[in-house]
Amino acid sequence: MPLKINLIHEQQEILAIQAKDPLKFVIMGTVSVLVLLAAYTGYVYMKYSGVVSVNTQAVNKWNTVEKKYKELLEQEKSQNALQAKADSLDRTVNKKVLIANFLDDLRTFIRPEMKLSSMTLSRTGENEINVKYNATWVGESAQENVGKYYNELEGGKIKIKGYEMAPGSLNPLTLANTDNATRVSFSIAFRLKANLEERK
Amino acid sequence: MKLSKEKIQSLVLAGMVFAGLVYVMVVMMILPWQAKIVVLTKKTEELNKKIKDAEAHGKRITDAEATAKRNEEMVKHFEADMPTTPIITFYPPLIKKEIVYKDIVFSQPSMVNLSPDLAVVGNDFKRIGWVLTGEGLSYHDLGLLMEKVENKNPLWEFLALEITENPNNQMKHFFKITFGTVTRK
Numbered sequence: 510m511p512l513k514i515n516l517i518h519e520q521q522e523i524l525a526i527q528a529k530d531p532l533k534f535v536i537m538g539t540v541s542v543l544v545l546l547a548a549y550t551g552y553v554y555m556k557y558s559g560v561v562s563v564n565t566q567a568v569n570k571w572n573t574v575e576k577k578y579k580e581l582l583e584q585e586k587s588q589n590a591l592q593a594k595a596d597s598l599d600r601t602v603n604k605k606v607l608i609a610n611f612l613d614d615l616r617t618f619i620r621p622e623m624k625l626s627s628m629t630l631s632r633t634g635e636n637e638i639n640v641k642y643n644a645t646w647v648g649e650s651a652q653e654n655v656g657k658y659y660n661e662l663e664g665g666k667i668k669i670k671g672y673e674m675a676p677g678s679l680n681p682l683t684l685a686n687t688d689n690a691t692r693v694s695f696s697i698a699f700r701l702k703a704n705l706e707e708r709k
Numbered sequence: 710m711k712l713s714k715e716k717i718q719s720l721v722l723a724g725m726v727f728a729g730l731v732y733v734m735v736v737m738m739i740l741p742w743q744a745k746i747v748v749l750t751k752k753t754e755e756l757n758k759k760i761k762d763a764e765a766h767g768k769r770i771t772d773a774e775a776t777a778k779r780n781e782e783m784v785k786h787f788e789a790d791m792p793t794t795p796i797i798t799f800y801p802p803l804i805k806k807e808i809v810y811k812d813i814v815f816s817q818p819s820m821v822n823l824s825p826d827l828a829v830v831g832n833d834f835k836r837i838g839w840v841l842t843g844e845g846l847s848y849h850d851l852g853l854l855m856e857k858v859e860n861k862n863p864l865w866e867f868l869a870l871e872i873t874e875n876p877n878n879q880m881k882h883f884f885k886i887t888f889g890t891v892t893r894k
Contacts, residue, residue: 532720543730602863605866608859625874633826
């Protein structure tokens with residue numbers, strides 16, 4: 510039987526050792542990690558590019574919108590100025606308090622027994638009317654009747670539609686020549702607040 | 710297995726290159742990009758909200774054009790009644806012309822200072838006070854006169870009335886009228 514001699518045995522051993530070389534695994538592992546990392550970096554870059562693109566679109570849109578918006582804001586300023594003018598004129602025209610109808614309705618406050626010597630009506634800036642009158646009650650039990658009349662005023666029993674007495678505005682009753690049973694002079698003063706909605 | 714000196718040197722070099730690459734990718738690329746993504750996303754959201762708000766506000770302004778047009782016409786209409794000449798020469802003859810009642814003689818209208826709450830009419834207008842006195846009007850006549858003036862010029866308003874009895878005629882009183890005219894500041 511011929512002798513078999515493996516002439517490349519040594520070379521095969523070297524290759525076997527090299528095949529089990531841990532360095533090879535380390536290098537392969539390192540390369541894999543680098544590839545994965547590069548892939549993730551690419552992913553993040555793509556995402557970043559997308560966000561930049563969306564932001565650029567938004568910026569461009571804002572630049573377009575802003576130009577028009579600034580013009581509209583200027584327009585709004587003049588609209589507001591005009592609105593303020595119109596409002597003040599509207600108040601002047603439609604929210605008068607001392608009007609002809611009021612003068613007519615005010616007769617409700619005057620009794621047939623009362624002889625007025627003077628009456629003053631003046632409006633304030635708060636949609637109120639200062640009412641003041643001096644009168645003489647002519648009739649039986651004049652002083653008592655003036656007292657009753659004052660109590661009715663105080664109790665809010667005498668009313669005009671669209672106006673109400675401002676709380677606490679009724680001045681204390683002042684009487685004169687009380688020694689006369691049938692003629693008593695007195696003064697009444699109070700404020701009426703206009704309820705502009707109710708008056709409509 | 711024993712590593713040769715050259716191999717160890719190569720491994721150290723390769724390790725340094727690896728660490729360098731990881732550093733470049735992570736610290737110089739991934740982290741800044743991620744930070745920018747967060748910032749840009751927030752900025753974009755804010756910008757989109759700003760655009761949406763501006764568009765909605767713009768729509769409201771555009772929608773208000775009809776009201777503005779009406780206001781403009783209203784202001785023009787009333788401003789046409791306001792004087793361009795000095796008020797002290799403009800109003801008295803006009804008032805004398807408008808405040809007429811049968812045979813009643815009214816005094817010359819004289820200008821009076823009004824309290825600020827009556828004198829100020831918004832930012833653009835002011836109210837001027839005028840006083841007239843006279844004799845011979847009844848309470849009823851005053852109401853009719855007031856109605857006439859109200860209908861004639863809506864910018865005119867009675868601010869105060871003072872009626873005093875006339876000992877000679879119970880129906881024809883003494884009176885003092887304060888009324889206001891609205892004009893440009």
